[in-house]
Amino acid sequence: MNASVAGALLLVGRKLLTAFIQLLVIATLIFSVMYIMPGDPVLLLLGADSNPSPEAVASMRNQLGLDQPVMSQYFVWLWKALHLDFGASLANGYPVSRYVLSNLPRTLELAFAAIIIATLIGVPLGIAAALKRGSLRDTILTSVATIGISVPVYILGTMLVLFFSLKLGWLPASGYTDISRNALEHFRKLTLPAVALGFGLAASIARMTRSSMLEILGRDFVRALRAKGMSERRIIWQHVLRNAAIPIVTIIGLQLGNLMGGTVLVEAMFNWPGLSTLLVGAVSARNYPLVQGAMLAIAALFICINLLVELLYSLLDPRIRRKRT
Amino acid sequence: MLEVRNLSIAFKTRDGLKSAVRNIDFTIGPGEILGLVGESGSGKTITSLAVMGLLPPNAIVTSGEVLVDGIDMLQLGPGELRKLRGRHIAMIFQDPMASLDPIFPCGDQIIEAIRLHETVGKAQARQKAIELLEKVRIPDPERAMRAYPHELSGGQCQRIMIAMAVACKPRIIIADEPTTALDVTVQKQVLDLLRGLNEEVGAAILLITHDLGVVYEVADRVVVMYSGDRIEEATTADLFNNPKSSYAKALIDSMPTPGGQHDRLPVIERDALGNVFSVRPEPRVRSSNVAAAPDANATPLLEIRDLVKSYWIKPAPLAVPVEMRAVDRVSLSIAPRSTLGLVGESGCGKSTLSRAVMRLYRPDAGEILLKGRDIARLSEGEMRPFRREIAMVFQNPYGSLNPRQTVAELVEAPLVIFGEGTAPMRRRRVAGLLEAVGLPAAAAAKYPHEFSGGQRQRIAIARALALNPSLVICDEAVSALDVSVQAQVLNLLKDLQVEFDLTYLFISHDLSVVEHISDTVAVMQKGRIVEYGSAKAIFANPKEAYTRMLLDAVPTIGSDRVGKGVA
Numbered sequence: 001m002n003a004s005v006a007g008a009l010l011l012v013g014r015k016l017l018t019a020f021i022q023l024l025v026i027a028t029l030i031f032s033v034m035y036i037m038p039g040d041p042v043l044l045l046l047g048a049d050s051n052p053s054p055e056a057v058a059s060m061r062n063q064l065g066l067d068q069p070v071m072s073q074y075f076v077w078l079w080k081a082l083h084l085d086f087g088a089s090l091a092n093g094y095p096v097s098r099y100v101l102s103n104l105p106r107t108l109e110l111a112f113a114a115i116i117i118a119t120l121i122g123v124p125l126g127i128a129a130a131l132k133r134g135s136l137r138d139t140i141l142t143s144v145a146t147i148g149i150s151v152p153v154y155i156l157g158t159m160l161v162l163f164f165s166l167k168l169g170w171l172p173a174s175g176y177t178d179i180s181r182n183a184l185e186h187f188r189k190l191t192l193p194a195v196a197l198g199f200g201l202a203a204s205i206a207r208m209t210r211s212s213m214l215e216i217l218g219r220d221f222v223r224a225l226r227a228k229g230m231s232e233r234r235i236i237w238q239h240v241l242r243n244a245a246i247p248i249v250t251i252i253g254l255q256l257g258n259l260m261g262g263t264v265l266v267e268a269m270f271n272w273p274g275l276s277t278l279l280v281g282a283v284s285a286r287n288y289p290l291v292q293g294a295m296l297a298i299a300a301l302f303i304c305i306n307l308l309v310e311l312l313y314s315l316l317d318p319r320i321r322r323k324r325t
Numbered sequence: 326m327l328e329v330r331n332l333s334i335a336f337k338t339r340d341g342l343k344s345a346v347r348n349i350d351f352t353i354g355p356g357e358i359l360g361l362v363g364e365s366g367s368g369k370t371i372t373s374l375a376v377m378g379l380l381p382p383n384a385i386v387t388s389g390e391v392l393v394d395g396i397d398m399l400q401l402g403p404g405e406l407r408k409l410r411g412r413h414i415a416m417i418f419q420d421p422m423a424s425l426d427p428i429f430p431c432g433d434q435i436i437e438a439i440r441l442h443e444t445v446g447k448a449q450a451r452q453k454a455i456e457l458l459e460k461v462r463i464p465d466p467e468r469a470m471r472a473y474p475h476e477l478s479g480g481q482c483q484r485i486m487i488a489m490a491v492a493c494k495p496r497i498i499i500a501d502e503p504t505t506a507l508d509v510t511v512q513k514q515v516l517d518l519l520r521g522l523n524e525e526v527g528a529a530i531l532l533i534t535h536d537l538g539v540v541y542e543v544a545d546r547v548v549v550m551y552s553g554d555r556i557e558e559a560t561t562a563d564l565f566n567n568p569k570s571s572y573a574k575a576l577i578d579s580m581p582t583p584g585g586q587h588d589r590l591p592v593i594e595r596d597a598l599g600n601v602f603s604v605r606p607e608p609r610v611r612s613s614n615v616a617a618a619p620d621a622n623a624t625p626l627l628e629i630r631d632l633v634k635s636y637w638i639k640p641a642p643l644a645v646p647v648e649m650r651a652v653d654r655v656s657l658s659i660a661p662r663s664t665l666g667l668v669g670e671s672g673c674g675k676s677t678l679s680r681a682v683m684r685l686y687r688p689d690a691g692e693i694l695l696k697g698r699d700i701a702r703l704s705e706g707e708m709r710p711f712r713r714e715i716a717m718v719f720q721n722p723y724g725s726l727n728p729r730q731t732v733a734e735l736v737e738a739p740l741v742i743f744g745e746g747t748a749p750m751r752r753r754r755v756a757g758l759l760e761a762v763g764l765p766a767a768a769a770a771k772y773p774h775e776f777s778g779g780q781r782q783r784i785a786i787a788r789a790l791a792l793n794p795s796l797v798i799c800d801e802a803v804s805a806l807d808v809s810v811q812a813q814v815l816n817l818l819k820d821l822q823v824e825f826d827l828t829y830l831f832i833s834h835d836l837s838v839v840e841h842i843s844d845t846v847a848v849m850q851k852g853r854i855v856e857y858g859s860a861k862a863i864f865a866n867p868k869e870a871y872t873r874m875l876l877d878a879v880p881t882i883g884s885d886r887v888g889k890g891v892a
Contacts, residue, residue, distance in 0.1 A: 220423035226379055227418075228438050228489065229411030232403075239426050318428055318473045 011314065019307050026299040027081060031074055034288050042066065077292075086293030091285060096293035099278055104297055106176065107274030110197065110266070111259035113190055117198030118205050119252060125202070126209020126248075131236070133214060141206065148203030157196040157269050164192060174271040193270040197263065201255050208251045212244040219243075246316050253309030260301040326529050327353045327376070327414075327497050332389035334368070334375055345371050345384065346553045353497065353529040358520070360544030360561070361533045362576075364807040365778075368553040369533045373499045375399075376531070377416055378406045393497065412442040415490035415528075419502035421482035425474040431485045432470025438489045457488040461518060479671075480511035487518060491526055498523075499531045504539060508670040508834060513878040516543050535807060537580055538837075538880030541565055549573045579812040581841035590812035590841070624697060625658035626828045627682065627796055632656070632691035632701070634674075634681050651677040653852035654691070659845070661795070662822065664829040666843030666860060668836055668875065674852040675832045679798050682830065683715055684708050695796070713743060716789035720801035722781035726773040732759070732784055733769035739791040758787040761824065762817060779810035783817065790825060798830045803838060815842055836879050840864045848872045 042060045061067045065076060080087065086096035129141040165173040171192050177185040216222065217240055225235045264276040271277075275294055282290035332349045335342040346368040353359045363369045374380050376391050378398055391398040393413060398406065410416075418424040425434060435454040439445065445453070451470075458466035461484040474482055483503060490498055500519065504512035520543055523530050532544055540547055540561065547564045549557045549572065557570040568574040578591040632655045637646040651674045659665040669675050681688045684700060693701040700711050716739075719725040726735055736758055737751045746754065756766055762783040773781055782802065789797055799818070803811040815838065821827055833839050839846060839860070846863045848856040848871065856869040867873045 220418060220420055221426045223379060224416070224418055224424040224486070225426070227377055227410055227416040229407045229409070229441050230437075231407060239429075243426065243428055316428070319475050 008314075012311065015307055015310060019303050022303050023296075023300055024078075026303075027078060027296055028074075030292050030295050030299075031077055034292055035070065035073075081292075081296060086296070087289035089282075089290050090287045091290075096289045099290060100275070100293045100297045103273060103275050103278045103294075104301070106272065107260065107263055107267070107276065108301070110190065110193055110263055110272060110274055111256060113194035114197035114201060114259060115252060115256050117194055118201035118255070121198070121202035122205030123209050123248065126206040127213060127236070127241070129206065129210045130213035130217065138210075142210070145203040145206045148200055149207075151200065153196055153200060154265050154269060156199055157192070157266060160192050160196055174269070176271065176273050189270075193266045193272055196270075197259070197266050204255070205248065205251060209244065209248050212247045213240060216240045216243045242316070246313060249309060249312055249316065253305060253312070257302045257305045257309075260305070261298045326355050326394060327531070328390075328392040329372070329376065330390045330392065332372065332375060332391065333387045334371055334380070334384055335387050337383050337385065342385075342387065344387075344553060346375075348389070349548075349550070349555050351548050351555070351558060353531060355496070355529055356523065356527050357546065358523055358530045358532055358544045360540035360547040361531060361550065362535065362537060362540050362547055363550035364535055364576075364809060366552065367550040369550050370501055372550075373416070373501055373531065373533055376499060377410060377414060408442075411438060411495070412493045413495055414497045414499065415493070415495040417483070417486050417490050417498065417500040417503045420506050421479055421486045422474055422477075422506075424486055425482055427474055430471050430473055431477065431482075435470075435485065435489050435492060439492045442493045453492070454488070457492055458484070460491075460522075461485075461488045462514075463488075478511075479507050480515065483507060483511075483515055484518070487515070487522070491522055491528070494526055495528055497531065498528050499533070501533045502535070503532070505534070505536070509836065509875060509878040510670060512539070512880070516880070519543065536880065537565075537577060537808065542880040549576070576808060579809045581812075581815070581837045590816055592809060592813045592816065624661075625694075626661040626696060627830070628658040628692075628694040629678075629682070630656050630692040630694070632678070632681060632693065633689045634677055634686070635689055650852045652681060652688070655849075655852075655854050656691075657847050657854060657857060659796075659828055659830060661828055662826055663844040664822070664831050664842055666839035666846045667830060667832045667849060668834065668839050668846065669849035670834065670875075673849045675849055676800060677852075678849070679717075679800055679830060679832055682796075682798065683717060684711075713739070713792040714794055715796045715798065716792065716794040717798045717800065718782070718785050718789050718802040720804055722778050722785055722805060723773075725785055726781055728773055730772070731769065732764075732771055732773070732776075735773070735784060736769075736788045736791055739788065743792060745792070754791065755787075758790055761790065761821065762787045777810070779806055779813060782806060782810075782814050786814075786817065786821070790821065790827075793825065795826070796828050796830065798832070800832045801834065802831070804833060804835060811838070818842065836864075836875060837881065848875065 042057055042064065058067070065073060068076070077087075084097050086100065088094065089096055089099065125141050125145070129138045132138050161173045164171045172185075172189050173192070175189055177189055179186040222235060222240060225239055226232075261276065263272070263274055264280060266272065267274045267276040268280065275298055279291065279294040279298070281287075282294060329349055329351050332346060333344065334346040335344045337343075349368075349372055351359065351361075361369045361372070371380070371384060374384075375386055376398065378401070380386070386399055389399075393409065396409075398409070401409070425431060429437075432451070432454055435457060436447065436450045439450040439453055440447075443450075455466045455470065458469055463469045463481055463484050469477065469481065469485065474485075477485070487503075498519075503519065504515050507515060516539065519530060519532075522528070532540065534540055544561050546558065546560050548555055549564070549570065551572050557564065557568065557573045559569065564573060565577060568577060575591065581590060632652055633650065634652040636649045636651055638649050653674070655674075655678060657665065667675050667678070680686060682693055684693075684703070688701050691701060692699045695711055695714060698711075700708060703711070730738075733752070733755050736755045740746060740751050740754065745751070755769055759766060759768055764780065764783055764787070768776070768780075768784075773784065776784065785802075802818075803814050806814060818829065819842065822829065829842070831839065831842055843860040845858065846856075846860045847854050848863070848869065850871050856863060856867065856872045863872065864876070867876055
């Protein structure tokens with residue numbers, strides 16, 4: 001086998017193994033947190049106020065497997081989780097996986113939309129600021145970015161709703177329409193939450209782009225490219241930007257990962273039925289299997305995205321490609 | 326061909342313009358190599374950048390002309406300048422690895438340079454790039470085309486840069502310290518190559534360097550610069566045989582030269598009027614009793630026996646790791662109060678050996694006897710009393726001093742670590758050490774950035790001496806310094822050796838420095854000591870072919886110059 005192909009496979013294999021172990025650790029943590037949390041799900045399920053008979057409680061425990069030793073409960077749960085079986089919702093007996101699988105794509109969609117908006121705004125602004133370092137343009141852009149980072153998402157969201165839906169009436173204030181039912185309405189409803197979420201991210205991406213560009217622009221090889229007689233535009237687009245991309249990709253990837261669990265406020269505000277909405281509802285209802293399922297899904301997404309970002313580095317930077325192997 | 330007339334450059338600062346270069350004049354004819362010599366801060370690099378039209382934004386040309394074939398570069402717009410760069414004037418930089426884009430294969434970067442100025446197809450440009458690589462004598466040009474800069478050695482990267490520079494047959498090549506980052510043997514190859522290309526392509530070369538030896542061997546004429554002024558211009562032979570200015574004379578004097586082994590180096594002094602002259606300072610007299618001369622028969626202070634340290638590296642991702650012996654059965658000994666010079670090219674294991682002696686890691690086999698006791702296998706705790714016996718001075722005086730600590734804190738740190746004395750006692754000790762290394766007492770309250778490179782190295786030396794060590798390891802301790810500063814630090818090291826009964830393990834790639842300071846010399850190649858003996862004997866009569874090759878590669882004043890056309 002070709003050494004570099006073997007090296008690449010080995011790298012991917014090692015990363016996959018690490019990701020799996022991380023997931024296992026998280027699953028264990030989630031299980032133990034739920035186990036030691038106060039409140040008896042059985043009483044909750046039977047209705048604590050109705051004062052259920054000990055027999056009914058015992059039979060329910062048996063039914064849920066809660067009378068088994070902890071370790072055996074843990075392994076049964078883990079085994080099922082590996083098969084995407086997170087048990088049944090305590091509220092209505094529907095499988096948890098059904099809820100998770102229906103809400104997960106909505107959160108993913110919102111997160112990706114936000115990141116795309118953030119990247120489309122942040123990267124060009126960062127480049128523009130870096131190319132005119134110290135100018136008025138740079139100062140204004142940098143200040144706007146600082147404000148963007150500091151404005152909380154619920155304030156920005158409220159302002160967006162006030163302006164675009166209540167005042168101008170262009171976009172719906174909240175809600176969700178399935179794409180198969182009405183695609184246009186679906187995207188109209190996606191716009192405001194995605195912008196609210198993406199704006200703050202754009203600010204930090206712009207700052208990272210700016211500082212990363214400035215760092216690369218100061219490198220010796222940029223001077224060497226100028227000495228070769230290359231045009232400034234080509235130096236920026238072909239060489240500087242590609243070198244500056246690595247920290248930018250890092251921060252975009254990290255933010256995307258964080259969004260998996262970080263959409264809570266926006267989902268609640270815009271009534272977006274994603275994973276966070278599911279999780280918040282499940283926590284307040286003490287619907288333990290649902291909480292576990294949603295948390296595990298969020299963690300798994302986070303790990304997958306980080307894995308993808310790390311693999312992307314190797315594509316961007318030949319030095320990482322060779323060093324890791 | 327290139328004519329610089331009355332060029333003045335200034336830096337914009339908050340307090341207005343600060344002059345960097347004043348009224349520089351020089352010309353280069355076709356096929357000529359002009360050396361531009363000066364110490365750091367003399368304005369030589371900024372002059373070259375002005376010629377290329379590449380001045381940093383904070384620098385401006387205040388007067389003068391840069392004529393390239395009669396066209397004033399300073400009057401050209403960015404587009405016209407760009408067309409001249411690369412095609413008419415090319416540049417080779419100091420740090421070849423940093424001057425190549427790290428994320429593109431080297432071949433692509435050469436092809437790019439060709440296609441910037443010539444309308445040729447990719448395949449044709451590629452063919453031309455390979456021919457260029459053959460011309461700069463890179464082994465396996467096809468592989469070099471595919472390689473990324475970090476996969477090549479510094480010398481190979483510089484060849485790539487040279488190939489790129491000559492790609493469009495420029496009329497003028499500016500080489501800014503092209504060999505400073507390279508080993509002597511590689512430096513020789515690169516200089517030969519430049520000289521050969523100069524013959525072949527007919528390009529004029531402006532060679533900027535601080536190394537007088539390099540200038541002596543390669544340049545036809547020399548311009549000497551000092552703090553922004555042109556001090557002297559002469560043909561190379563005239564400059565070295567009969568320097569007219571006192572500065573050039575002082576600069577030449579302060580280089581350690583073969584033969585002048587135990588002399589003190591003259592240093593450059595400035596009087597109140599700013600005149601420069603060379604003085605040979607008297608050695609400091611030991612205040613107490615007379616120092617005993619190094620005794621070769623005494624028990625060695627440090628004795629290394631069959632020391633081995635290996636690294637395990639994987640040649641391919643799935644391959645079984647193979648042993649790479651960085652230090653391979655090395656044996657040597659250093660008598661008390663003497664200096665052992667350890668020379669070799671980069672990667673030969675010098676630094677690994679010195680770190681093993683410091684016990685920064687445990688050697689795989691062998692013994693390290695310090696004052697007769699084997700420290701090779703001592704535990705961290707057992708090692709502690711020996712730690713104070715060994716001190717180290719590093720190469721980079723900028724990187725080895727914590728910028729957030731005052732000089733007093735830096736110098737007393739070893740005392741604090743070993744819980745030595747009370748605060749007032751330590752203060753007195755710091756004052757004494759600063760005096761010993763020739764720094765004013767007021768230095769104690771200052772921070773490292775307030776000092777020049779040479780002064781910083783003095784601080785590092787004061788810190789090394791804080792615990793009264795017996796062995797001081799100097800790892801390329803003067804390599805980062807200018808010649809005149811280097812002379813001062815070398816003199817200081819000699820003074821301190823007598824004053825504090827020090828034994829030095831002096832690691833350097835610079836053979837003339839090693840010859841100057843060492844009593845015994847060990848030549849290291851690929852982890853082994855290939856030649857070991859008294860400095861006089863080795864430099865007068867090297868037995869090993871490798872030692873001879875190293876010695877031949879050193880550009881020295883007075884030696885035969887590289888003949889024109891000899892590649």
